[in-house]
Amino acid sequence: MKPLDCLEIKNLTVTFPLSAGTLWAVNDVSFTLARGETLGIVGESGCGKSMTAMAIMNLLPQAAQLQATGLTFNGQELTALNESEMSDIRGNRMAMIFQEPMTSLNPAFTVGAQLMEAILRHRKVKKSEARERALYLLEKVGITAAASRLRQYPHELSGGLRQRVMIAMALMCSPDLIIADEPTTALDVTIQAQILHLLTEIQREFEMTVIMITHDLGVVANVTDRVAVMYAGRIVETGLVSQLFESPQHPYTQKLLDCIPVPGKTKRGSYLGSIPGRVPSLIGDLSGCSFANRCSFCTDECLNNDPPWHQIGSQRGYLCWRNPEQISPYKGQGVSL
Amino acid sequence: MVMYALKRIFLALLVALTVSILTFTILNMTTDPAVAMAGDTATDFEIESITIAYGFDQPMPYQYVQWLGNALQGDLGTSYYFRTPVTALISGRISITLWLGLVSMAVGILIAVPLGVIAAIRPNSIWDRICLTLAVSAQALPSFWFALMLIVLLSVTFPILPSSGTDTWVHFIMPVFVLATRVMPAIMRLTRTGMLDVLASDYIRTARAKGLKPQNVLFKHALRNAVVPVVSVSSVQLGHLLTGSIVIETIFALHGVGFLAYESTVRNDLPTMQALVLLFSCIFIIATLVADLANAWLDPRIRVVGIDN
The missing domain is CATH 1.10.3720.10 (MetI-like)
Known part of the structure; x- marks a missing residue:
């Protein structure tokens, strides 16, 4: 881990012991985040994106079991901390924005009380200073009449406003790392764009490191520096946004990009792209490539043995049996960035 | 919150009024107070004179309004069995x-x-x-x-x-x-x-x-x-x-009044029963009112729902 790195995850695995066998929610995930960088984690529902985030925050469900050779945040090994030490970091040095703004605020307390809570917990500040900070951040996230909003209850706010409140809440202690778990999924399209714009601005202004979890490749293209594509609990490809969108290496990434309709290129009347087949069960023995059953390049090797990781330079890599030279240049419709 | 509280209190009063009408009607329909007052050895003439003397022959609505008027002034009638004012009987217990x-x-x-x-x-x-x-x-x-x-x-x-x-x-x-x-x-x-x-x-x-x-x-x-x-x-x-x-x-x-309720029911003591049913109902209504207000304080969403309704 370089001194500039904010977060380094090595071989993170999250499993759930079920009666039918072990469920591998996150399977051997590793990545490094430099300070000030924005990493997008993309993948479909159930691919382990959120579980990866929860593992970093130590907010996994009780039944989950976590293994990792390293979970280093600001040079500190998180797996060595107990819950009390971890709660000192949570909401303080790292914060999270959730997918569901409608239900993520406690209905019984005012917006102001919920905003101030985090800073009162982690810093030795007076209530008036905490209030001051809450006001400042509400204005920062674009909420007008902030002073009166502080006295309002969550049910008096719209979804977009609530998500802005959640963002302000995450910023209360000026964390080094913000994990945004599908922050725009529950919002309508115009609000989505506003919230994404806001997150980018805030990330630049406060020089924060951001993990943006999403299933929306458009969000990734707009907001992030680097992307990790997850499939069935594993990272199958990572790279800079431009690299990944221009020359996807993994068949899954290629097929994902093919699914996006492009104005001017996608023919009128043609079907929208989709990937045939479905995600395999994550329970029990998972040897072989998890994408094999949907992949057009599938061989016997893919079915029986775990694919190797090909590292290309410092930023790129993918998980596949095909060598880089075996992969023909991506000729999909592509996405203009 | 104040609006919500006022609305709840008004509703509680309405419920109390309804309960008093119902209990008065049901109790007066199911027992003959004159028979209870006169005792086992009374003659038809005695029962008849009690009925007239106490106004039991008057129409039910008239009797109710009289009873309610007295009740609001703190007079719930006199117990047939204990021969003391019901109010005194209850307040002592x-x-x-x-x-x-x-x-x-x-x-x-x-x-x-x-x-x-x-x-x-x-x-x-x-x-x-x-x-x-x-x-x-x-x-x-x-x-x-x-x-x-x-x-x-x-x-x-x-x-x-x-x-x-x-x-x-x-x-x-x-x-x-x-x-x-x-x-x-x-x-x-x-x-x-x-x-x-x-x-x-x-x-x-x-x-x-x-x-x-x-x-x-x-x-x-x-x-x-x-x-x-x-x-x-x-x-x-x-x-x-x-x-x-x-x-x-x-x-x-x-x-306590629980035991009094038992006694008055056994003795067919109409004014006491009537007062006790009303008393229990009022305690229940007040408890519900307190619960409603406590919930509105606990969960701000309830206050809004209350006003919209």
């Missing part, structure tokens, strides 16, 4: 019943809510099982039987506690325990379900993501939301407790 009811309610809540929280923190654990077993057993116990068994055990076999009377607080231990056992199960199980729901909610995850201490998450963020249904049910439980106190006061010979 109400403190025992209220004391018994409120203490039992408090004891019940103080046992049930912590047990419910413990059960919810570790669902399906041994603690959860123990709490649920306690609740189900307590729910299955008929209180008259439970009270008698306690007397057999603690007053007869091992004479530790007095079996009847109201002289000291020791006399109240067994009655309070029996009544608390009656209200405990529903409150405990509701606390458990409420906590389980709330603990799985997104805003509890948010609270934990803020790094709040577990006890803060549990008692500030979770319990406040989980007790909203518990408060509503507690007011209903208070109703059960009042009906229960009729049985319990009779068994333990506590001379």
